[in-house]
Amino acid sequence: MTLGLINANPVVHAKKERIVRAEDNHAADAVDSLDVFDSVRDIRDPEHPYSLEQLSVLSEESITVDKKLGRIQITFTPTVQHCSMATVIGLCLRVKLLQSFPLHFKVDINVSPGSHADEESVNKQLNDKERVAAALENPSLRQLVDECLCSSEL
Amino acid sequence: MSEIDLVDGNLALKEIQKLDGHTDRVWSLAWNPAAGAGGLPPTLASCSGDKTARIWQQGPSGSWNCTAVLEDAHNRTVRSCAWSPCGKLLATGSFDATTAIWQQIGGDFECVATLEGHENEVKGVAWNSSGSFLATCSRDKSVWIWEMQPGNEFDCASVLHGHTQDVKMVQWHPHLDVLVSVSYDNSIRIWIEDGDLNGWSCVQTLGETSSGHSSTVWALSFSSGGDRMVTCSDDLTMKIWDTTNNPSEDGSWDGIIATGAADDSICLFHETKDSLVGGLSYSLILKKDKAHDMDVNSVQWNPNEPKILASASDDGSIKLWRLTQVP
Numbered sequence: 001m002t003l004g005l006i007n008a009n010p011v012v013h014a015k016k017e018r019i020v021r022a023e024d025n026h027a028a029d030a031v032d033s034l035d036v037f038d039s040v041r042d043i044r045d046p047e048h049p050y051s052l053e054q055l056s057v058l059s060e061e062s063i064t065v066d067k068k069l070g071r072i073q074i075t076f077t078p079t080v081q082h083c084s085m086a087t088v089i090g091l092c093l094r095v096k097l098l099q100s101f102p103l104h105f106k107v108d109i110n111v112s113p114g115s116h117a118d119e120e121s122v123n124k125q126l127n128d129k130e131r132v133a134a135a136l137e138n139p140s141l142r143q144l145v146d147e148c149l150c151s152s153e154l
Numbered sequence: 155m156s157e158i159d160l161v162d163g164n165l166a167l168k169e170i171q172k173l174d175g176h177t178d179r180v181w182s183l184a185w186n187p188a189a190g191a192g193g194l195p196p197t198l199a200s201c202s203g204d205k206t207a208r209i210w211q212q213g214p215s216g217s218w219n220c221t222a223v224l225e226d227a228h229n230r231t232v233r234s235c236a237w238s239p240c241g242k243l244l245a246t247g248s249f250d251a252t253t254a255i256w257q258q259i260g261g262d263f264e265c266v267a268t269l270e271g272h273e274n275e276v277k278g279v280a281w282n283s284s285g286s287f288l289a290t291c292s293r294d295k296s297v298w299i300w301e302m303q304p305g306n307e308f309d310c311a312s313v314l315h316g317h318t319q320d321v322k323m324v325q326w327h328p329h330l331d332v333l334v335s336v337s338y339d340n341s342i343r344i345w346i347e348d349g350d351l352n353g354w355s356c357v358q359t360l361g362e363t364s365s366g367h368s369s370t371v372w373a374l375s376f377s378s379g380g381d382r383m384v385t386c387s388d389d390l391t392m393k394i395w396d397t398t399n400n401p402s403e404d405g406s407w408d409g410i411i412a413t414g415a416a417d418d419s420i421c422l423f424h425e426t427k428d429s430l431v432g433g434l435s436y437s438l439i440l441k442k443d444k445a446h447d448m449d450v451n452s453v454q455w456n457p458n459e460p461k462i463l464a465s466a467s468d469d470g471s472i473k474l475w476r477l478t479q480v481p
Contacts, residue, residue, distance in 0.1 A: 103469075104447055106416065128338070128370065128388075129416075129449070130233075131320070133179075133203065134249050134275050134293070137230050 007047070007080045012054050015041075031101055033063040036072055039100040043092050044148045046085045055079055057089065062112065070105050072097065075112045082117050090126035091135060092148045099149075164480045167420065167442045167463065173210055173472040175220045178203030180466035182234045183454045188241025190458040198454075198464055199244055200472055201232035207246050207256070209263065210472070218474065227254040227265040234278045234323075239285045243306075247276035253290050255306060266306045271298055271313075278323040282331055287311070289333050291321035297335050297345065299354060312354040316343055323373050327397070328380040336371035342385055342395075360395070367393065377409045378457075384411050392423070394436060410477075411436070414450025414465055419443045422477070446471065 018038075037060040041053040052058050058076040065072050074093055078086045090109050097107050110123045125131050135141055179202060186197035196212040209222040230249035237244055244256040244263070251274055255267040273294035280289045288300040288308065297314040320338035327334070333345040333354075342360040347353070360366040369388035376383050381398040392413060411423040422440040446467035456462040461477040 104418075124338075124370070130277070130322070131293075131338075133231060137249055 007083065010045075010048050010050065010055050010079050012050050013056050015051070015053055030067065031065055031072070031105070032067075033060055033065050036063045036065060036074070036097070036101070040074070040093055040096050043089075043096060045079075046088045046092075046144060046148055052076070052089070071108070072101070072105055073108045073110075075110050077112045077115045081115070086111060086116055086118075086122045087125055087135075088141070088144060088148075090122070091132065091141070092145050094126075094132055095136065095145055096149055163439070165422070165440045166478050166480045167422070167440060167445075167475045168478050170462075170474040170476050171218050173200075173218055173220070173474070174470070175208055175223075176200065176202040176204050176206070176470050176472075178231075179448075179451065179468040179470060180472055181231070181451050183452045183464050183466045183472065184235045184237050184244075185454055185456050185458075185464070186237045186241045187239055187457055188237075194241065196456065196459065196462075197241075198472070199235045199237065200466060201235040201246055202470075203231045205230060205232060205248075207232050207235050207244065209244075222258075222263050224254075224256055224263050224265075227256075227268070228252065230275075233276065236279045236281055238281050239283060243285075245279040245281065245288055245290075247279040247290055249275040251276060251292070253279055253288075253300075255308070257306065267308055269298075269300060269308050271310060272296070277321060278325075278335075280324045280326050280333075282326040282333075283329050284331075287326075287331065289324040289326065289335075291324045291335055293320040295319060295321060295337075297321055297324055297333070299333070312347075314345055314354055314356065316356045316359070317341065322371065325374050325376060328376050328378060330380065334374055334376075334383065336374050336385055338370045340367050340369055340371060340387075340389075342366060342371055342374065365393070367391065375411070382409075386413060394434075410439070410455075412453040412455060412463055414445070414453040414467075416449045418446050418448060418450060418467075420445040420450055420453060420463075420465055420475075440477075442475075446473065 042051045045055055062075045093109050109126045111119055116122055180200050182201050184199045188194055189197045198210045201207040205228050207224040208220050210218050211221045212218050228248040228250050232246050232248045234247040246254045251272045253269040253276055254265045256263045257266045272292040275293045276290055278291045291297045295317045299312045300308040301311040302308055317337040318339045321335050324335045335343045343356050344358040345354050346357050348355055362368055367387035367389050371385050371387045374385045383395045383397045384392055386392045413421045420442040421438055423436045424439045426435050426437045446469050448468035450465050450467050452466040454464050463475040465473050
């Protein structure tokens with residue numbers, strides 16, 4: 001039995017040009033979608049040596065921030081319909097946001113509509129705080145998440 | 155103590171004290187039911203992602219302190235805790251798939267039993283009214299009923315299958331041996347021991363088609379008399395269920411429902427008698443915005459001091475509140 005990758009031939013895109021932002025215009029607690037995108041764009045896909053941005057799994061447009069409500073919404077698109085790594089990607093996003101933004105922010109993470117065969121089931125798991133907490137206590141899963149996140153640090 | 159007029163309003167939840175100590179989110183709380191009588195001061199148990207449970211007590215001066223840290227029994231999150239009806243034992247359910255039973259021996263709490271059997275995370279623990287049964291539930295979709303024997307021995311009396319997903323919480327009826335479970339499968343199940351078949355079975359399932367919830371049901375709570383039960387869900391609603399044998403009896407009932415949510419607030423609900431509409435309805439009588447800095451995971455009324463409420467949060471703190479009437 002050969003173990004193959006879920007998606008052996010992903011489409012790799014060029015990275016979007018990075019904008020250097022002026023510090024003084026941007027207060028520390030004024031989080032916007034570009035801030036969020038900057039924190040997650042370089043997360044490495046669990047299966048391929050490319051970032052989520054390069055694989056078009058997410059983009060700045062797939063992120064919305066409601067500053068008033070303190071809410072971040074991210075929609076991501078797995079590379080294939082039956083991607084079993086969808087929940088892992090979602091976990092990586094959660095952990096990165098927990099590390100990067102104030103804890104009071106409420107975060108909703110969903111796959112983009114129509115992008116996954118088990119869309120409802122994946123979304124439900126990703127937004128169940130208790131399930132997420134238990135998953136992150138699983139050492140091998142945690143290690144995989146940490147590996148995807150490490151490569152996003154410069 | 156003067157009665158609170160719930161109809162005319164001007165209610166407030168006044169913060170008595172904030173209890174810090176846990177180093178991770180606090181998931182659940184449980185008031186010791188035996189406190190108040192026989193010299194035991196008001197006592198609250200809490201459990202946390204920091205893998206410990208803590209005991210908090212009110213001192214003679216009125217202020218609260220952490221009097222014990224229950225550690226080294228669990229190597230993952232402690233998700234739920236429950237005191238036995240006599241107040242002498244505390245059960246803690248953990249993501250490590252075990253349930254620990256603690257007893258105070260001398261000044262310290264010791265783990266006197268460890269219940270194994272669930273295949274993965276234990277989510278809820280609950281004692282029946284006589285203390286003879288302990289129920290536990292898990293992500294493995296099952297509910298276990300344990301029977302307590304002399305010498306703090308626990309035998310598994312039954313393993314209940316029926317839920318199709320993660321079981322989030324179990325609670326017993328306040329005086330009957332009727333067990334209710336709620337689940338990620340969006341349903342509520344009622345379990346009773348069948349005398350003839352000598353086993354436990356599910357006698358009713360409240361799903362979406364029986365006016366049930368449309369998403370994960372997280373928690374349930376019975377009224378003190380057992381004639382009503384409230385459930386709350388990821389579908390953003392709470393449902394109040396009639397659990398008497400005589401539905402629509404005109405029972406007057408003064409219980410206040412307290413809820414904590416992911417919007418960081420605490421809400422209180424009470425029955426309103428709406429003469430225009432007729433029948434039963436509940437209304438919001440108080441909303442405490444920003445009760446905590448993060449999600450409120452648990453709210454519990456002190457059974458011995460009815461206007462005292464405890465809340466626990468993802469922010470790692472516990473708060474004690476008093477419901478008061480503002481002139």
